[in-house]
Amino acid sequence: MRIIVIGRSGQVARALAERAGADLEVVRLGRPDLDLETARDIAAPLSALRPDVIVNTAAFTDVDGAERTPEACFKVNHDGARVVAASAAALGVPLVHLSTEYVFDGGSDRPYRETDPTAPLNVYGRSKLSGEAAVAEIAADHAILRTSWLYSPYSRNFFTKVLEKSRGSAEIPVVADRLGSPTTVFELARGIEQVARNLLAWRDSRQGRGMFHMTCAGATSWAGFASEILRNTGCTVRPVASDSFVELARRPMNSRLCNDRLSDVHGVVLAHWQDALSEVRTRYGDVGR
Numbered sequence: 513m514r515i516i517v518i519g520r521s522g523q524v525a526r527a528l529a530e531r532a533g534a535d536l537e538v539v540r541l542g543r544p545d546l547d548l549e550t551a552r553d554i555a556a557p558l559s560a561l562r563p564d565v566i567v568n569t570a571a572f573t574d575v576d577g578a579e580r581t582p583e584a585c586f587k588v589n590h591d592g593a594r595v596v597a598a599s600a601a602a603l604g605v606p607l608v609h610l611s612t613e614y615v616f617d618g619g620s621d622r623p624y625r626e627t628d629p630t631a632p633l634n635v636y637g638r639s640k641l642s643g644e645a646a647v648a649e650i651a652a653d654h655a656i657l658r659t660s661w662l663y664s665p666y667s668r669n670f671f672t673k674v675l676e677k678s679r680g681s682a683e684i685p686v687v688a689d690r691l692g693s694p695t696t697v698f699e700l701a702r703g704i705e706q707v708a709r710n711l712l713a714w715r716d717s718r719q720g721r722g723m724f725h726m727t728c729a730g731a732t733s734w735a736g737f738a739s740e741i742l743r744n745t746g747c748t749v750r751p752v753a754s755d756s757f758v759e760l761a762r763r764p765m766n767s768r769l770c771n772d773r774l775s776d777v778h779g780v781v782l783a784h785w786q787d788a789l790s791e792v793r794t795r796y797g798d799v800g801r
């Protein structure tokens with residue numbers, strides 16, 4: 513299987529590239545060759561790469577920055593998603609598109625299902641929701657995967673920031689009133705690969721298409737996640753309320769997603785978040801410092 517990943521240096525794109533092996537080719541396409549803020553038609557360059565499946569990981573992911581530059585955010589997350597979807601449809605290639613739990617307002621007291629009403633609280637969530645709609649409208653042969661709380665040993669994310677802040681500190685304040693499922697990019701990439709294989713295998717029946725939620729199993733608060741990251745480091749977590757931090761964008765209090773449809777249809781179940789953390793911890797020793 514040959515996957516073309518849109519997005520080059522992002523954490524999910526990198527984790528997908530690491531899965532390449534004897535029966536999986538992964539080619540990443542991104543800036544400067546492909547800029548989704550300005551791209552109009554990318555069918556020709558995509559066709560030249562002979563994809564079996566296209567996976568769009570590229571997005572404007574700066575949630576607070578999106579409040580300051582909504583147009584730039586929508587250009588990538590809506591217009592860019594539309595351009596990728598149109599090319600996938602033109603080439604007749606299945607598309608896996610990534611989205612987010614920020615399409616929900618977080619007011620529910622249970623994990624969100626794919627069929628729950630959306631109501632994004634911020635620009636980023638609205639842009640990703642409109643990107644989902646564009647994909648669903650244009651590329652019938654698609655799976656949209658909503659995920660949440662991604663982290664990795666790469667780039668700056670919650671995991672790396674907590675470890676940075678803990679250095680030289682006995683205690684760090686972390687939000688305790690928002691819930692979600694920390695999801696490693698390695699587990700997510702494993703799930704994306706399986707969905708991609710299923711879309712190819714089920715081409716004729718068109719099984720496995722549509723919207724799916726994909727996160728690691730279990731749930732915790734940001735403070736619970738940070739405590740686990742800091743286990744045995746000598747630094748502890750002081751749980752605080754989310755309103756003790758000033759943020760430009762509003763964020764959902766409940767980010768939990770129900771993964772039942774994904775396991776029922778695709779047979780994909782990601783590891784429990786606590787078990788998955790050890791792989792990122794080990795890799796961080798090699799990559800992150």
Ligand SMILES: NC(=O)c1ccc[n+]([C@@H]2O[C@H](COP(=O)([O-])OP(=O)(O)OC[C@H]3O[C@@H](n4cnc5c(N)ncnc54)[C@H](OP(=O)(O)O)[C@@H]3O)[C@@H](O)[C@H]2O)c1
Binds near residue numbers: 520522547569640663
């Ligand atoms: N991070 C999370 O917690 C989270 C949670 C839920 C859903 N998601 C979704 O998961 C997907 C992957 O997220 P991630 O964490 O891997 O993001 P990331 O690490 O921030 O990477 C974003 C990727 O998008 C690319 N990109 C941004 N603007 C672009 C443009 N104008 N043209 C082309 N490429 C552009 C970046 O390209 P460069 O390589 O050129 O920088 C990078 O490869 C996204 O769809 C995101 O919305 C993320």
